[in-house]
Amino acid sequence: xxRKRQYTAWAAALAAAAELSRRSYDVTITFGxxxxxxxxxxxxxxxxxxxxxxxxxxxxxxxxxxxxxxxALEPNLFLVIxxxxxxxxxxxxxxxxxxxxxxxxxxxxxxxGSPVLVKRGQRKGLTTKEGCExxxxxxxxxxxxxxxxxxxxx
Numbered sequence: 001x002x003r004k005r006q007y008t009a010w011a012a013a014l015a016a017a018a019e020l021s022r023r024s025y026d027v028t029i030t031f032g033x034x035x036x037x038x039x040x041x042x043x044x045x046x047x048x049x050x051x052x053x054x055x056x057x058x059x060x061x062x063x064x065x066x067x068x069x070x071x072a073l074e075p076n077l078f079l080v081i082x083x084x085x086x087x088x089x090x091x092x093x094x095x096x097x098x099x100x101x102x103x104x105x106x107x108x109x110x111x112x113g114s115p116v117l118v119k120r121g122q123r124k125g126l127t128t129k130e131g132c133e134x135x136x137x138x139x140x141x142x143x144x145x146x147x148x149x150x151x152x153x154x
Contacts, residue, residue, distance in 0.1 A: 012055025012082035013038050015090045020051070024153050036068050036077070047151045049076040055084055059141070061134045069104040069133050073097055078150065081140055094146040103139035 017027045017039055028040040039051035054062045062081060079100045083091040095103070 008055040008057055008084055011084050013053045015082050016053045016080045019092060023147060043151050043153045049078060049151055051078045051080050053080050055082045057084055059137050061136050063134050066133050069101055092145060093140045093143045094149050095140060095143050096149055103135055104133060107136060107139060
């Protein structure tokens, strides 16, 4: 039986928070009260960073708010994608905000720099609902377990 979407989202946020905490980061869960940020984190010396968490149940595309991909670049903002396949260990894919924006731009334009026209509602395309965009599996699969991207924990 497929997991409902909100369960996947909560499982992903809690799993990411637990893994960061296990790695000695201080973590606060925002419980959906802050746009674009699911976790507020810091290292013991005080350097702070923010994390947007997305959960997926299958190796496919994920949807993310358009302002995350098109908004101003934030060097202390990260994207953690958690793959929550049934009866398998969680898999974590970590991208900097810049990497996520670059990956989205790579999908949005072809190799000549021309916009790729995608009909709304296409699964393979970019936009499937108003205000959201997507990253394809190939955009983030090579970022698995890249915990080294976070500020160093002394």
